[in-house]
């Protein structure tokens with residue numbers, strides 16, 4: 134079970150809703166509680182269907198927050214909020230959150246790189 138502070142959940146969704154293509158960012162926190170969201174630029178050449186973090190931004194955030202990184206989030210614009218093939222092969226730092234703009238829903242996944250994924254529950258806390 135993953136926990137997210139209500140204010141962080143809202144700011145993530147508001148941020149991701151601002152774009153008509155996939156966007157995302159890094160999730161920080163401790164003891165399984167996400168308490169910070171840092172947006173990161175999508176540098177994919179196919180932003181409508183693929184989220185790719187800007188490597189320089191990622192490195193900076195990683196260096197600064199190594200011990201607090203719990204995972205990442207990115208949006209899906211038309212697809213459902215389940216990991217795509219690319220997500221399963223690329224995004225495997227901690228937990229992967231996907232926000233479906235179609236369903237207005239955030240879901241959490243644990244991904245075994247290139248193998249499989251399963252869904253984890255999210256609890257929104259104060």
Ligand SMILES: [Zn+2]
Nearest residue numbers: 207216217220
């Ligand atoms: Zn995806």
